[in-house]
Amino acid sequence: MQIMALPQMVDIEEDTLTIVCSLSNPPQVKALFVLELQRNTSVSFEKIVSITLNIDNFQEEIYYVDLSLQGRTTATGTLKPLSTAELRLTFTKENVRCQEDFKEYMCKMSGVDSNSNSIPEQDAESNPVKISYRVQPNRNEMPxxxxxxxxxxxxxxxxxxxxxxxxxxxxxxxxxxxxxxxxxxxxxxxxxxxxxxxxxxxxxxxxxxxxxxxxxxxxxxxxxxxxxxxxxxxxxxxxxxxxxxxxxxxxxxxxxxxxxxxxxxxxx
Known part of the structure; x- marks a missing residue:
């Protein structure tokens, strides 16, 4: 798994933040069932959004686990073809929350490799990436x-x-x-x-x-x-x-x- 933040340093009220989970080596994966994005809560990483393959109808479904992200982010993605499989979460520049959104993120997947074995955990997780922000002061009170x-x-x-x-x-x-x-x-x-x-x-x-x-x-x-x-x-x-x-x-x-x-x- 790999994770990418665009940009990793966000200028508040100027930049739209997009976090992308994707495969670093698609040929080694035979089938993909789940892609999920996790956020560090200072105690552990917890899933906030995922794209899952429904085994009953083989349709892809996106789930918000953190419901506070609904309405101020857009989640898109696909699990196939593997060469373009990704989960993409976009924060609108007007709705970022500085004390909540700018933390460490990582990606995780579930699937089978080219030998039809479950993908081991060390290959199923990305390295964490820390997203930071900067903002210029724009108001001082009357002295x-x-x-x-x-x-x-x-x-x-x-x-x-x-x-x-x-x-x-x-x-x-x-x-x-x-x-x-x-x-x-x-x-x-x-x-x-x-x-x-x-x-x-x-x-x-x-x-x-x-x-x-x-x-x-x-x-x-x-x-x-x-x-x-x-x-x-x-x-x-x-x-x-x-x-x-x-x-x-x-x-x-x-x-x-x-x-x-x-x-x-x-x-x-």
Whole structure:
């Protein structure tokens, strides 16, 4: 038996996943009665779908053992001719379930070999294949603003020069739980965002559907240089600041006298 996953690394919402069970050496098989696809449940491999030859009418019948797959997958296949025998399970890209579907799979068959003997177990099973996924973050929540060492976010949007602010951004980091949310800034005279030198504090990541989420908190001291400064929190970045697939920004301006007026807006 052999198993093939197309693709083995799935881009969520972009790729359709197809798992195919087929014979690696059809001439060694005389007759095929069952092809089945199994999934690892972390305890053992369990059958989820199969194609079986009904010995009463010699018709091929496809069975869903895992009924949760019905309606969001398509199972097709044939047991003859042996040269094209296969079981094919296709997951529609809109209906994959990241915590259930991306596991190890293997194929198994039942039949007789060219000498009319039952096919031994070591030849009747494929090696397992692990299917993985990746997804880019696409949403961060509106950042929170808190005066340093205070317990709660403030609704105030005007601060004195020298105020230490804690900025917190919570959002998606993609399929890698070690992903981070970074902070960048751009003053009124700068042409582009640059990373803030201080390392932000990150919460533990937690799964949420196909994404992991976490928060990032950084402290910033307002100075007279912040006549107009934009702060950017982003995840899913691949290079310089501003390359993130999920981002939010805070715009800052100095008000009259010693105050500063903070305006929050979404950057899409």
């Amino acid at each position: 929170g603003v808190r005066i340093f060492e205070q317990q709660f976010d403030t609704n105030e949007r005007q601060f004195e020069v020298g105020t230490a602010l804690q900025l917190t951004c919570t959002g998606q980091i993609g399929s890698d739980p070690s992903g981070t949310i970074r902070w960048c800034a751009k003053t009124g005279s700068a042409q582009s965002f640059t990373g803030l030198p201080k390392t932000p504090l990150h919460s533990q990541s937690s799964p949420s559907g196909c994404q992991y989420t976490r928060s990032s908190t950084i402290t910033y001291n307002l100075t007279t240089s912040d006549i107009y400064t934009q702060f950017l929190c982003e995840s899913g970045y691949s290079g310089l600041c501003g390359t993130g697939t999920a981002e939010q920004s805070l715009n800052t301006t100095l008000g009259k006298g010693r105050g500063q007026n903070w305006n929050i807006q979404i950057v899409s």
